[in-house]
Amino acid sequence: MRIQCPNCGERAIEEFTYRGAAAPERPALDAPLEAHFAYVYIRDNPAGRHLEHWHHAGGCRAWLVVERSTTSHEICSVRLAEDQEAQGAGAGQ
Amino acid sequence: MKYSLFTLAAQALKGHRGWPRAWRRPEPKPAYDVVIVGGGGHGLATAYYLAKRHGLAGGRGGRGPSIAVLEKSWLGSGNIGRNTTIVRSNYLLDGNERFYELSLRLWEGLSLELNYNVMFSPRGVLNLFHTDAQRDAAIRRGNAMLLNGADAVLLDREGVRRYAPMVDLDNGRFPVLGGLFQPRAGTARHDAVAWGYARAADRLGVDIIENCEVTGFDIRAGRIHGLETTRGAIRAEKVGLAVAGHTSALARLAGLELPIESHILQAFVTEGLKPFIDTVVTYGAGHFYISQSDKGGLVFGGDLDGYNSYARRGNLPMVEHVMEIGATMIPRLKRLRVLRSWGGIMDMTMDGSPIIDKTPITGLYLNGGWCYGGFKATPASGLSFAHLIAEDEPHEAARAFTLSRFASGHLLDEAGTGAQPNLH
Numbered sequence: 001m002r003i004q005c006p007n008c009g010e011r012a013i014e015e016f017t018y019r020g021a022a023a024p025e026r027p028a029l030d031a032p033l034e035a036h037f038a039y040v041y042i043r044d045n046p047a048g049r050h051l052e053h054w055h056h057a058g059g060c061r062a063w064l065v066v067e068r069s070t071t072s073h074e075i076c077s078v079r080l081a082e083d084q085e086a087q088g089a090g091a092g093q
Numbered sequence: 094m095k096y097s098l099f100t101l102a103a104q105a106l107k108g109h110r111g112w113p114r115a116w117r118r119p120e121p122k123p124a125y126d127v128v129i130v131g132g133g134g135h136g137l138a139t140a141y142y143l144a145k146r147h148g149l150a151g152g153r154g155g156r157g158p159s160i161a162v163l164e165k166s167w168l169g170s171g172n173i174g175r176n177t178t179i180v181r182s183n184y185l186l187d188g189n190e191r192f193y194e195l196s197l198r199l200w201e202g203l204s205l206e207l208n209y210n211v212m213f214s215p216r217g218v219l220n221l222f223h224t225d226a227q228r229d230a231a232i233r234r235g236n237a238m239l240l241n242g243a244d245a246v247l248l249d250r251e252g253v254r255r256y257a258p259m260v261d262l263d264n265g266r267f268p269v270l271g272g273l274f275q276p277r278a279g280t281a282r283h284d285a286v287a288w289g290y291a292r293a294a295d296r297l298g299v300d301i302i303e304n305c306e307v308t309g310f311d312i313r314a315g316r317i318h319g320l321e322t323t324r325g326a327i328r329a330e331k332v333g334l335a336v337a338g339h340t341s342a343l344a345r346l347a348g349l350e351l352p353i354e355s356h357i358l359q360a361f362v363t364e365g366l367k368p369f370i371d372t373v374v375t376y377g378a379g380h381f382y383i384s385q386s387d388k389g390g391l392v393f394g395g396d397l398d399g400y401n402s403y404a405r406r407g408n409l410p411m412v413e414h415v416m417e418i419g420a421t422m423i424p425r426l427k428r429l430r431v432l433r434s435w436g437g438i439m440d441m442t443m444d445g446s447p448i449i450d451k452t453p454i455t456g457l458y459l460n461g462g463w464c465y466g467g468f469k470a471t472p473a474s475g476l477s478f479a480h481l482i483a484e485d486e487p488h489e490a491a492r493a494f495t496l497s498r499f500a501s502g503h504l505l506d507e508a509g510t511g512a513q514p515n516l517h
């Protein structure tokens with residue numbers, strides 16, 4: 001697996017740190033407890049395309065949103081998390 | 094056929110050509126009292142204990158077997174046949190330790206119970222430590238084990254040298270200070286565990302149906318009525334899920350959302366050697382565990398690759414990492430050739446501990462979230478899952494493994510790393 005970092009170009013996977021699924025969104029502070037519970041604990045865990053956060057810790061230190069297949073490990077797309085954020089909530093869904 | 098010295102001698106005279114199949118190949122029946130989904134260690138063990146301890150096989154007034162195990166592939170094709178076979182009960186938290194200690198006790202009598210040699214070998218498991226803080230943690234863990242009726246011995250450097258002379262005690266960066274040793278822990282033959290439970294369950298009347306994938310559930314008014322499979326619909330009063338790495342996918346078909354991620358774990362085996370390591374040793378300055386199989390190959394592994402995966406194969410960086418750590422702990426490994434490596438899919442929960450519980454759907458029960466440590470759990474998992482399904486009450490030893498603990502905050506987080514499955 002190699003990730004095409006928008007800032008640094010294609011880099012080996014060892015330079016990146018995996019955080020987890022990018023789809024869950026942090027609920028508003030006053031959202032019901034169930035919404036916070038689901039955000040922290042419940043995961044789609046699909047066999048197939050998966051949106052996830054990777055940190056380019058051994059490079060530019062940017063957070064990335066990577067779309068990757070969990071069955072073939074193919075990387076389909078990479079964006080900066082800040083761009084994803086700018087596109088608004090749920091843009092990646 | 095009961096295996097014994099007598100049957101062995103009789104078969105030897107016939108050139109070993111007369112051994113019967115270890116289990117039947119039945120066609121699925123239209124209905125069962127209990128269907129277990131997943132013919133791995135846990136599913137087969139559950140079926141066995143349901144039949145043995147709860148008298149459910151041959152139920153319905155003797156009108157045939159009423160328990161089935163449905164396996165989508167061949168029996169033992171999942172993690173039960175892919176793991177590094179370490180069996181231990183060296184957990185820190187009470188909710189875990191009492192369960193794994195029950196499991197270890199069941200391992201001790203398993204070959205006799207099943208009339209099948211599962212090659213359980215209590216050769217001891219030695220966890221090395223390298224700092225004062227790690228030693229304190231090891232002492233605390235050892236005490237927790239003793240309080241739960243398990244065994245634990247604290248070893249100093251000389252003790253480590255005696256049990257594991259191949260370990261480099263003085264490596265420049267992480268000199269070994271000592272180790273926590275569990276003498277009753279060890280290894281077992283993984284395939285034999287699946288085959289032994291399958292054969293024993295079959296002899297009690299359980300139908301084991303291979304190449305039968307569950308593709309849907311018949312759920313009406315909040316109650317399970319049956320399953321759809323690639324070999325037709327099957328009605329069932331109760332259904333137990335035990336599909337390890339595929340728990341999320343299967344549970345989703347029943348409308349359940351779970352606190353689970355699927356991750357890949359790799360394992361490795363070297364060319365065969367003369368006896369070299371007669372215990373199980375784990376490194377404390379990196380994640381690495383190693384033992385020697387009875388055929389002579391060194392069996393070892395390390396961390397998860399660390400990202401969600403259903404691919405059953407990992408990437409090279411983790412291979413390199415595991416080799417590096419292994420060579421730091423035992424420099425002599427550098428001269429060996431690795432023959433095979435493979436991967437299995439782990440159902441990692443958000444706190445690193447398993448789930449054995451009812452679900453919101455009446456008659457549907459869940460066994461999963463075994464992470465990378467479910468082989469040792471096989472006997473106790475089967476026993477307590479069978480208890481839950483038969484009695485509708487959790488088994489005493491598995492009370493902590495609830496599905497609701499994530500919402501209520503009663504987590505069982507051994508590593509203390511929080512809701513980050515790749516760190517457990």
Ligand SMILES: Cc1cc2nc3c(=O)[nH]c(=O)nc-3n(C[C@H](O)[C@H](O)[C@H](O)COP(=O)(O)OP(=O)(O)OC[C@H]3O[C@@H](n4cnc5c(N)ncnc54)[C@H](O)[C@@H]3O)c2cc1C
Pocket residue numbers: 130131132133134135136163164165166169170171172173174175176177178179180305306307308335336337338339343358359360394435436437438439463464465466467468469470
């Ligand atoms: C590399 C590796 C090393 C490990 N090392 C250790 C170790 O040293 N010690 C330890 O204690 N544990 C270890 N484990 C963990 C242990 O192997 C697992 O936790 C345990 O085997 C899981 O339970 P199981 O045996 O029931 O799973 P499996 O054998 O995976 O059984 C699940 C079965 O369900 C079937 N299935 C899935 N979906 C369906 C469906 N829809 N319909 C029908 N059937 C289905 C699958 O085909 C599979 O056969 C390791 C795992 C791996 C991969």
Ligand SMILES: [Zn+2]
Pocket residue numbers: 005006007008009056059060061062
């Ligand atoms: Zn970068």
